[in-house]
Amino acid sequence: MLTYIARRVLYSIPVLFFSTFFSFIFVSLGTNPLVAIRSNPRLTQTALNLAIHQNHLDKPVIVRYFYWLEAIFTQKLGKSLITLKPIWPDITRTMGHTAQLIIISESLAIILGIAVGIYSAIRQYSFFDYSFTTISFLGFAMPVFWLALVLQLLFVDVYNKWHVRIVYTSGLNTIPGGPAWSIDRMQHLALPVITLLVVSFALYSRYMRASMLDVINSDYVRTARAKGVAERKVVMGHVFRNALIPITTVAALNVGGLLGGAIVTETIFTLDGMGHYFVLALGQGDTYEIMAYLLVTAVIIIVFNLIADITYGFLDPRIRYD
Amino acid sequence: MTEEFTRPDGSTGWMPTAPTVVGGQPLAPEGGIDEGVGMDAAVETAVESTEAAGLDLKVRSQWSYARMRFFRHRLAVAGLVGLVIIFGAGIFANVVAPYSYFAIDLQNILHPPTTIDHHYFGTDGVGSDEFSRVIFGIRTSLEVGVFVAVVGSIFGLIVGAVAGYFGGILDNLLMRITDLVLTLPILAILLTASALTHSTSQWSISIILAAFFWTGIARVVRGVFLSLREKEYVEAAKASGAGDARIMFRHILPNTLGPVIVNGTLAVGAAILTEAALSFLGFGIVPPTPSLGQLVANGQNYPNQWWLTIFPGLLIVLIVLCVNFVGDGLRDALDPQQRRVRA
Numbered sequence: 001m002l003t004y005i006a007r008r009v010l011y012s013i014p015v016l017f018f019s020t021f022f023s024f025i026f027v028s029l030g031t032n033p034l035v036a037i038r039s040n041p042r043l044t045q046t047a048l049n050l051a052i053h054q055n056h057l058d059k060p061v062i063v064r065y066f067y068w069l070e071a072i073f074t075q076k077l078g079k080s081l082i083t084l085k086p087i088w089p090d091i092t093r094t095m096g097h098t099a100q101l102i103i104i105s106e107s108l109a110i111i112l113g114i115a116v117g118i119y120s121a122i123r124q125y126s127f128f129d130y131s132f133t134t135i136s137f138l139g140f141a142m143p144v145f146w147l148a149l150v151l152q153l154l155f156v157d158v159y160n161k162w163h164v165r166i167v168y169t170s171g172l173n174t175i176p177g178g179p180a181w182s183i184d185r186m187q188h189l190a191l192p193v194i195t196l197l198v199v200s201f202a203l204y205s206r207y208m209r210a211s212m213l214d215v216i217n218s219d220y221v222r223t224a225r226a227k228g229v230a231e232r233k234v235v236m237g238h239v240f241r242n243a244l245i246p247i248t249t250v251a252a253l254n255v256g257g258l259l260g261g262a263i264v265t266e267t268i269f270t271l272d273g274m275g276h277y278f279v280l281a282l283g284q285g286d287t288y289e290i291m292a293y294l295l296v297t298a299v300i301i302i303v304f305n306l307i308a309d310i311t312y313g314f315l316d317p318r319i320r321y322d
Numbered sequence: 323m324t325e326e327f328t329r330p331d332g333s334t335g336w337m338p339t340a341p342t343v344v345g346g347q348p349l350a351p352e353g354g355i356d357e358g359v360g361m362d363a364a365v366e367t368a369v370e371s372t373e374a375a376g377l378d379l380k381v382r383s384q385w386s387y388a389r390m391r392f393f394r395h396r397l398a399v400a401g402l403v404g405l406v407i408i409f410g411a412g413i414f415a416n417v418v419a420p421y422s423y424f425a426i427d428l429q430n431i432l433h434p435p436t437t438i439d440h441h442y443f444g445t446d447g448v449g450s451d452e453f454s455r456v457i458f459g460i461r462t463s464l465e466v467g468v469f470v471a472v473v474g475s476i477f478g479l480i481v482g483a484v485a486g487y488f489g490g491i492l493d494n495l496l497m498r499i500t501d502l503v504l505t506l507p508i509l510a511i512l513l514t515a516s517a518l519t520h521s522t523s524q525w526s527i528s529i530i531l532a533a534f535f536w537t538g539i540a541r542v543v544r545g546v547f548l549s550l551r552e553k554e555y556v557e558a559a560k561a562s563g564a565g566d567a568r569i570m571f572r573h574i575l576p577n578t579l580g581p582v583i584v585n586g587t588l589a590v591g592a593a594i595l596t597e598a599a600l601s602f603l604g605f606g607i608v609p610p611t612p613s614l615g616q617l618v619a620n621g622q623n624y625p626n627q628w629w630l631t632i633f634p635g636l637l638i639v640l641i642v643l644c645v646n647f648v649g650d651g652l653r654d655a656l657d658p659q660q661r662r663v664r665a
Contacts (some may be wrong), residue, residue, distance in 0.1 A: 009436065015498075015501065018502060019502055019506060023506075023511075023514070026514070026515070027518060029518075030514075030517075030518025030519060031518060049403065059453060112548060126642060137647075138639065138643065138644065140642070140646060141591070141595075141601075141638075141639050141640075141643040141646060142639050142642075143595055143598050143615070143618075143635060143638050143639070143642075144599070145598075145599060145602045145615075145618065145620055146601075146631075146635030146638065149618065149621070149622055149631050150631065150632070150635070152625070153625060153628055153631060153632075156625050157628075168580035205585065235372070256506075256507055256508060257509050259509075259510070260507060260508060260509030260510065263509055263510065263513070263603075264509075264599055264602070267603060268622075278510060278513075279513070279603060280516070282513055282514065282517045282605065283517075283519070283604075285517070290365060291515060293510065294506075294507065294510060294511070294514070296509060297507040298507065301506075301507060
């Protein structure tokens with residue numbers, strides 16, 4: 001098991017290397033880090049040359065990649081050449097906000113998805129089952145940005161009509177510190193959380209239903225019933241526990257999709273998260289900020305892929321790592 | 323199995339040399355369970371002649387079973403009907419739309435939906451008819467979705483076939499590339515690609531999407547090739563002198579068509595959703611080319627005019643919903659294990 005984990009970790013190093021290498025070359029060729037420096041009207045040729053030299057922009061792209069690699073470790077991702085701000089504080093701050101958003105919505109989605117999945121499977125083809133099948137089909141077909149906008153429209157309308165502040169429709173916080181802060185934060189996070197929740201919920205409830213049905217029809221469940229085990233115990237002890245295994249994998253592999261959903265959601269609700277940061281960086285063509293985002297998300301996705309594989313082995317003893 | 327097949331009425335069917343279409347070979351050539359398996363769509367004329375001869379032998383090809391199963395799947399048929407209507411409106415946008423996409427009417431700006439003057443979806447900030455804009459947007463979405471699905475499927479098919487059939491280093495290399503594409507944060511990469519190449523036209527966006535939509539199909543096809551290349555019928559083909567290309571494309575490839583068709587159909591919906599997201603964020607198709615995502619983005623500027631946000635988005639939901647229903651129906655219909663006709 002340990003050797004397996006070690007091998008997987010080692011294996012992800014070349015994956016990270018190649019994906020960042022190609023992204024870096026691509027992003028570097030597509031952006032011009034000198035835009036901000038050049039826009040200074042009092043810029044002299046010597047100052048420009050110095051800036052080019054200091055930032056290694058006179059070197060070939062491939063060499064610049066290794067300078068960037070060095071900056072990741074020695075200077076915490078370096079600084080942006082457009083805003084001239086260090087990247088690390090921005091990334092950690094926005095990552096914290098994105099983590100709040102994703103963790104809350106994912107926890108709710110998993111709990112709700114599992115509950116609805118179980119009930120749909122037990123009462124297959126019931127009214128309940130059909131209604132939630134419809135809802136999840138809608139969830140799959142719904143563009144995230146549209147759902148976010150519809151929620152925003154709805155609550156802007158509620159506020160305009162009755163002047164009741166249920167939730168905020170953009171931004172992050174207006175009140176600093178204290179218990180009022182947490183409530184305020186919840187009001188700001190509510191709509192983004194609901195947006196991300198609907199899409200993930202559709203996924204989890206469908207998977208849970210399918211894997212419950214898989215297990216319900218297996219031989220050992222029939223055996224349990226034949227032995228006279230109480231229905232409740234059959235469902236909770238034999239079916240539920242085994243049906244959970246695929247869900248852990250699905251949830252861990254869903255992280256990439258969630259980060260994508262976060263880009264759209266945060267942009268609409270102008271939430272100060274990683275996705276919003278990335279879209280702003282992309283709009284400005286900020287080479288190093290774009291690369292910082294791509295690197296961080298790639299690491300997150302690889303880590304969660306690893307977690308998916310390892311937990312699967314823990315939960316399903318039939319899986320053998322060699 | 324791959325040799326000539328003679329029916330009771332003397333008509334010969336299904337020979338390897340018969341000029342059949344790509345989809346002409348059976349989905350499950352190794353499973354000669356009954357007369358049904360081993361026939362194909364191209365010999366349906368022969369099937370009809372069998373019936374005409376008055377024999378009570380009902381010969382059904384794998385494809386006709388699939389068709390039967392598909393049309394018994396009510397949701398799939400509903401999805402198909404919905405798609406025909408929506409995409410039909412998109413294809414014939416010039417005829418269906420009451421106004422042109424650009425028509426500006428400054429006396430009628432931000433008009434709520436009404437049947438007067440055919441402004442069914444209202445008008446936008448410069449008085450353009452939202453209904454017409456949505457209809458033209460459907461056409462763009464349709465073109466992007468179909469292009470991405472077809473190009474992505476063909477590319478994935480080739481990569482998967484080569485990787486699965488030849489194996490070895492080539493397989494390793496191709497699968498590592500697929501892994502790489504799968505580990506990337508896909509929406510972020512697409513946004514980067516489109517922003518940095520300054521892609522604003524429909525076709526450049528389609529090409530970027532297609533460049534990332536082949537991995538799923540490549541994996542599925544590789545799996546089928548891996549398992550089938552060891553089968554006896556492939557060995558037989560090899561023994562009778564068939565080359566690699568012939569074995570790959572005539573003997574193994576048809577078995578992958580089921581999953582490829584299903585994946586390709588679902589890819590249409592996924593591509594339409596992704597294109598809409600890119601255009602919505604401003605890194606996709608830009609005006610004057612209409613696009614549904616772009617229309618929703620435009621609606622965002624008018625928080626008090628709900629119709630500008632709701633209608634284009636609703637059309638995206640409807641299209642993707644119908645595509646997913648059809649894809650699900652195809653999945654059930656094309657599964658060769660599933661002999662049971664769905665009630």
